Amino acid sequence: MDYRKLGNSGAVVSNLCLGTMTFGDEADEATSFVLMDQYVEAGGNFLDTADVYSAGLSEEIVGRWLKGKKLRDLVIATKGRFPMGQGPNHLGLSRKHLGEALDASLQRLGVEQIDLYQMHAWDALTPLEETLRFLDDAVRSGKIAYYGFSNFLGWHITKAVWMARAQGYAAPVTLQPQYNLLVRDIEHEVVPACEDAGMGLLPWSPLGGGWLSGKYKRDQMPEGATRLGENPKRGMEAYEGRNAQERTWAIIGAVEDIAKAQDVTMAQVALAWTAARPAVTSVILGARTAEQLKDNLGAADLVLSEADMERLNAVSAPQMADYPYGTGGIGQRNRKIEGGR
Template sequence: MTEMQYTKLGSTGLEVSRLCLGCMNFGSEQPWMMNDEAASLDLLDRAMDMGINFLDTANVYSHGESEEIVGKAIEGRNRDELVIATKVFGGMGDYPNGQGLSRKHILDQAEASLDRLGTDYIDLYQIHRWDETTPIEETLSALDHLVETGRVRYIGASTMAGWQFTKALYESDVEDYERFSCMQPEYNLVDRHEEENLLPVCDAEGVGVIPWSPLAGGFLTGKYHRDEEVTEGRAASDEYTEERFTDENWAVLDEVRAIAEEKDVSAAQVSLAWLLHKPVVDSPIIGPRTEDHLVENVASLDISLSDEELERLESPKAPVWSRDIANI
């Protein structure tokens, strides 16, 4: 059995497991989600028993349902041993102030998330996207208030342009607001655009990195094949995943499969191991829907990749960033 590893989140003193359990699958909003609360709770329990102390959810995941399931899973456990992360920005109601990063929405949604999670504080509270309609100073002031009042321990951000994140860090320094401790970007072997956008900022500023979609919506597990009609899996109902079916990406997957065969491991394990070898990455956010997938993902911690193997995996595709590529 693989022994869990831990690391500090960015330049903070917060210890998190080297894999973070993403909780977007725990709900019923989309057909590819688990749609089974009992199975979701079992998976959460197994993950925590395996040493994963870092759980990431969001208020918009199945409109609060994911947070409620996480709350049930952590009930009765030692809260001090867990790092619970959630997010704010997306629409939670069709009414004025029902979304965004205004002071009102942030403070209202923080309280709502605390209630659904059944906890007195959130370890990591993240802005899910950049809000072009709200001054970043207002957003940072609200987040700073949550930290000062003890409802939040650390703050983080997700998916934005590098200049936006740099501006936010600058405003925090100038105004003496709480600083973002981590960034949650899309990052995997076929989506490497953040190497030309957010990752250099995070590296220079000591900001932790917890990538979402480390397996590219299932593409890097190897379950899809060239010229095959997609009838199941996330790509069957998610155009964003199917858009990854390009010649360049298939070439990357060819190398992933080849190295996996050489090492007698799975394509998913090689793909996660590549991320874990990146010095800027602290804890990739995995999203297993079965216990077998969870065990498989955790075993990636045991895989070592040589410099030559890393080059083989990266050579078919060069990182390029644009707002369209980054899906901002």
């Protein structure tokens, strides 16, 4: 397992993070315990959860697993923002909701401090300064060590970073976005914003919902041990759209070729590519079974060759038709200028 700094903080985490969204839902408590034991035994030290995962049950399972363990290097991350009740103040990034949500997460996890507290999504109704002031207070009080964001846009990130600096607040250290070979649009502005601020990326869905693991076949309805196969109504529209794109199958074909040549799995290739991307601190794994996790952990020390990375970068390049990112657009001109320096 490789270890990296948690964004611009001094904490150190493994390059693969164990996500716990399946805990209490697709993975029962006994299975969840096995997954966490397996992950730690492999050298992992970074767990990611959220209050809304299984309506708080995921945090409770992690808390019960942590009880009695002396894992001083373990870094625990959770999130707050989405509804945890029916009332109008039971969601959002207001001081009122976050205060209640943070205390509840601390109780469910059974810890005195959360290492990384993440804002699960942007809140357009709450003044940003209110959120940042709350987070700064939480750092100063010792309830959290660091904070980060999830699913923020580039301008959200930059505004928050500079407001924190202007007010003398603690700064965000990470961003958790969707990022994989099939979904690379964050490279337009989100990644540059994070790099400018020194923030680390914690990509979720690095296997593109299973597409990059080789589970899906062209023009064939998924069956068996896939989320869509077990529940055909789930994400059917997204499946049909992705299945119809030539880019999807070109990417999958490249991943499969490299996996065969390296004698590794497709999932390991996709995870290794993501872990090697600029600004990435740790890639979040979303395993449901010990077998899936074992396969994913095989990517921890996999280093793709420069030729393999170039092939994957080229075949998965974000599609940019026109202004401002495409041919003749501002982004294209800037890249040419920067390349000539």
